[in-house]
Amino acid sequence: MNTLVEDAKNHGSAVGLPSDKVTIRGGKPLRGRIELKGAKNLVTKAMVAAILGDTPSVLKNVPNISDVRVVRGLLEVHGVVVEEGVEEGELVLDPKNVESAHFADIDAHAGSSRIPILFCGPLLHRLGEAFIPDLGGCRIGDRPIDYHLEVLRNFGAKVEKLPSGIRMSAPNGLKGAKVSLPYPSVGATEQVLLTAVRADGITELAGAAIEPEIMDLINILQKMGAIITVETDRVIRIEGVDKLDGYTHRALFDRNEAASWAAAALATDGDIFVGGAQQAEMLTFLNVFRKVGGAFEIAEDGIRFYHPGGELKPVIIETDVHPGFMTDWQQPLVVALTKAKGVSIVHETVYEQRFGFVDALVEMGASIEVHKECLGGRPCRFGQRNFKHSAVIQGPSQLHGADIEVPDLRGGFSHLIAALTAEGTSTVSNVGIIARGYENFITKLELLGADFVLEG
Known part of the structure; x- marks a missing residue:
């Protein structure tokens, strides 16, 4: 087939x-x-953001689409408890018992999705390590993950490419970084946001994407306790914090x-x-x-x-x-x-x-x-x-x-x-x-x- x-x-x-x-x-x-219901391009990233919180998050207006099912499966193999909320389209995500997952489990749940790359920053903060398989996605053009990996290196992550995928570690924690995107990539901007909010120090991101879904992700992170400033000319500044709580949010x-x-x-x-x-x-x-x-x-x-x-x-x-x-x-x-x-x-x-x-x-x-x-x-x-x-x-x-x-x-x-x-x-x-x-x-x-x- x-x-x-x-x-x-x-x-x-x-x-x-x-x-x-x-x-x-x-x-x-x-x-x-x-x-x-909520935007596919926001909801899946909001679900990943829940890993960063010390308390459960509640995400509303979640659509019943297969990309959501993929992310839910990936969260669950990492120990996040995901349950249906009180209203239709509501998910409660409890990251209390986040744990490492095996390559095979991640690969089985990821399918053709590229979402696992965005798990890396949050998992490095919570566990000090992260694993991702080879990534797929719609075949509409080049979507290399090399820039994602370079961004994570800038924060202090060590990246090791293995036959089965990529292993990352952060033995000294993640530090704020100065990042300049050659193109306003939505995925790379999300990567920086999800990594910088708990990094030690200030991160400056130039050339950022500013799509409404990005701004709604920033709203979510701010609800969790992040300090994020959107400046002129596609510059975003993130002041890292020691702790984030869960959020309650209705998706765009x-x-x-x-x-x-x-x-x-x-x-x-x-x-x-x-x-x-x-x-x-x-x-x-x-x-x-x-x-x-x-x-x-x-x-x-x-x-x-x-x-x-x-x-x-x-x-x-x-x-x-x-x-x-x-x-x-x-x-x-x-x-x-x-x-x-x-x-x-x-x-x-x-x-x-x-x-x-x-x-x-x-x-x-x-x-x-x-x-x-x-x-x-x-x-x-x-x-x-x-x-x-x-x-x-x-x-x-x-x-x-x-x-x-x-x-x-x-x-x-x-x-x-x-x-x-x-x-x-x-x-x-x-x-x-x-x-x-x-x-x-x-x-x-x-x-x-x-x-x-x-x-x-």
């Missing part, structure tokens, strides 16, 4: 998805209301899922109210959504996204770190852009191999060409590295049904949207991968009136 298929089945079964394959009859607008909504359902509404001529979505974190997306020809209404409890009628308009998009247009937003929106009259350009500057998903769209009738050049914006770090990272979309195109294999999380949801808007019937396989970041997406499709059946 190939790795992607195996991952899909594992992800799907982890959240009760009864099948790896769905058959969709397209052409029906999605209409109705769905509800969001998942803006990537909100944007995905918004794109689905636009592509299918639909009307979807996304409960829990908030304007401030969606500002950049909302501007582009309006430029394309979509409409939205802001309410206290969410945002209504809908196609108001008329032709969609082409746009030029360049993905970027926050506050720019997120890379996770472009893939679902590309499907809607196949219906826009004219030429749209999407320049991907965050992940160099994120356009693999367009092959299926072309097979379904889309007119999309992918280029190595930096199109539609400033030259980026991929421009001279021979990666196809700019897409030219000519529309409008009428998509037709096809057999599709999901390649990664966001690309997979984009394939669902394409199948929903296409003429005829499509079969989408490996849909378990989508369960990594989209809670109960099959149930949500039912609520929105999609015409589909799960294959046995």
Whole structure:
């Protein structure tokens, strides 16, 4: 069985998805209301942060996704007691008995996830050692962990690469460090935050990511007793403290899922109210959504996204770190852009191999060409590295049904949207991968009136 298929089945079964394959009859607008929970990119890191506390933490608004199950399993093999709270989507995490775990146990629970690298700082503080296996993740580009390891070395960690993975130790404790990121990496910023809060002395992080999920993680750490200052020009200063307590926190909504359902509404001529979505974190997306020809209404409890009628308009998009247009937003929106009259350009500057998903769209009738050049914006770090990272979309195109294999999380949801808007019937396989970041997406499709059946 190939790795992607195996991952899909594992992800799907982890959240009760009864099948790896769905058959969709397209052409029906999605209409109705769905509800969001917390952001995948915040919740999993907040769960790791609980290791740093001397008392239990309570995390609310946790989605039922397979990435959460992965982190829960990793916490439990390290001795953290994780229990359901009093309300739906609430977890209580008690780190009182944190202990070392065997490589095999970590590897078995991690699967394709890259989250174990973020356990290292907290475990070094609690135990003086940490182990991580080889790391996986969605195959959308280079996500090396070397920089994570270098950051940990800066704090005083000793890193030993073994055939089975990586062992780290901190015989003299971790010390504050001066770190400068060559690119505002979210993962590297999280690594510094989770390590620096208990390190001895002051840490200065230059070139930090400042995504809303990063800021919410900082909120959590501050609740625990950390001293963190976010300065101008992407500089974060952390004053290490001797002790942290647990936290009680309601996670920020998942803006990537909100944007995905918004794109689905636009592509299918639909009307979807996304409960829990908030304007401030969606500002950049909302501007582009309006430029394309979509409409939205802001309410206290969410945002209504809908196609108001008329032709969609082409746009030029360049993905970027926050506050720019997120890379996770472009893939679902590309499907809607196949219906826009004219030429749209999407320049991907965050992940160099994120356009693999367009092959299926072309097979379904889309007119999309992918280029190595930096199109539609400033030259980026991929421009001279021979990666196809700019897409030219000519529309409008009428998509037709096809057999599709999901390649990664966001690309997979984009394939669902394409199948929903296409003429005829499509079969989408490996849909378990989508369960990594989209809670109960099959149930949500039912609520929105999609015409589909799960294959046995």
